[in-house]
Amino acid sequence: MKHEEVRIRHGRRSGLPLIVAIHSTALGPAAGGIRVRRYPDWRDGLADALRLSEAMTSKNAAAGLDFGGGKSVIALGPDVDLTPELREAALLDLGEVIESFGGAYFGGPDVGTGPDDMVVVRRTTSRVFCLPESQGGTGSSSAPTAVGVFEALRAGATRVFGSASLSGRTVVISGLGSVGGLLARHVAEAGARVLVSDVDDSKRSSGYEWVLPEKALRTPADILVPAAVGGVLSAELVPELSAPMIVGPANNQLTDESVADALAARGIVWVPDFVASAGGAVYILLREIEGLSHAEAMSRVHAIGDTVSSVLDAARANGSTPLREALSLVDARLAGSR
Ligand code: PHE
Structure with missing residues (x-):
């Protein structure tokens, strides 16, 4: 264990x-x-x-926080x-x-x-x-989580499409919960065409274009955003995916780590979930434990975009995967603590 x-x-x-x-x-x-x-x-x-x-553990370490998992x-x-x-x-x-x-x-x-x-x-x-x-608390962590994912989206888009702009891009958001809902708004405001899905049919009234949950992951799009529960990206699914970039707040999106290799082999850029989804943890822990101000904590949330850029650059330069590069960031921090 x-x-x-x-x-x-x-x-x-x-x-x-x-x-x-x-x-x-x-x-x-x-x-x-x-x-x-x-x-x-x-x-x-x-x-x-x-x-x-x-x-x-990976999320907090990769985000540079002095917290375990x-x-x-x-x-x-x-x-x-x-x-x-x-x-x-x-x-x-x-x-x-x-x-x-x-x-x-x-x-x-x-x-x-x-x-x-x-x-x-x-x-x-x-x-x-x-x-x-x-x-006396900081309230829901959904808002900073959504901001962090949005920054990850922009950083990923810069690498994949050559521009951080989401204007005119098609983005499928699978899961319209507290983070998915806020993210849909950010992405729509940035000029993207937003398609959403949720297992809860009542979310159809959200005002966005609707896709059936069982079809969401395969829907043709520029960016796929897993925003529900984990275990959604499997070896069987990889050949059927159509978005060239996947980034979202759901934790543990891959059924196992080898899926990261299969995604890379198909040329799909997958931003590690524990990097993209760290905004909530960053904001809460810095504010409530480290005593930072709202503005200071938010600037660390925005920095998630820089982490994504460096992970994707390293993967390209080293011919490895974003997952491997992000995990080596985690390992380096954990090694430093010993
Ligand atoms: N549950 C959220 C996450 O997985 C937010 C959270 C982070 C809650 C850290 C408590 C502590 O990141």
Whole structure:
């Protein structure tokens, strides 16, 4: 096992399986969001927590943050009715697990949670970020995450199309959640034609052109943006992709690392997810822990574009892949900590 520590607990209030995975604290306390999601079995939630916490180590390290990687999962079975009462009980239970780490892990929002949930978690642990601004927190991390992805898009477009301008480009956004929705707006404002899809059919009313979720990844476009859950880019799918560039906020987009080679072999530029999606982590951790101002933290979010440029340049110069170059950035930081 590559992880430092994993705690799994049956919640005493909720009866739900709670998982906190700490992948690494080499650079500092582990930080990563709290995911509430349905899984066929709680062990699938455990597998997700292991993958996601490792990705947080890479995300925080590549972004130059002095934080390690961790993640929490509240695993809902297929039949669980998540009433507001059960949700509150589970968040209080999870806060206790987080508190039991004594500061080695800090949680925040993720898929299935938001600032209001963090207020509940705060009742059983102080190690939690992104409370609403009215409660002294920085609120949702979605806005800086979307800005970071937008900068990654522009940096990628410079390398792939010779210009950072998105005007006239067709961009498919797969997943219109809190980050995908904001990103759609940025990209549309930049003059791109935006196509969106979501598993939630009610999002059809978003006002953008709609593509069916099962077709989204194969839709002809200049840029494909995975903005939902992970595991969407597989070896089987690579031959069917049509966008020459893929960049988005979804964590763990590749089913395994070899997919990065298959993408490169097809000439598709894939910007590593943990680089592109770091805006939320950068903003929250710099503001809430390091005490930086909004403007200072946002300028670090904008710098994600520079990181993307240097990763893509290095991949081209070394004949390697963006994933390999981004991971060597991570390795260099982790080696420096030893
Ligand atoms: N969940 C988001 C992410 O995966 C934001 C987050 C970062 C939350 C760091 C807590 C800590 O990046």
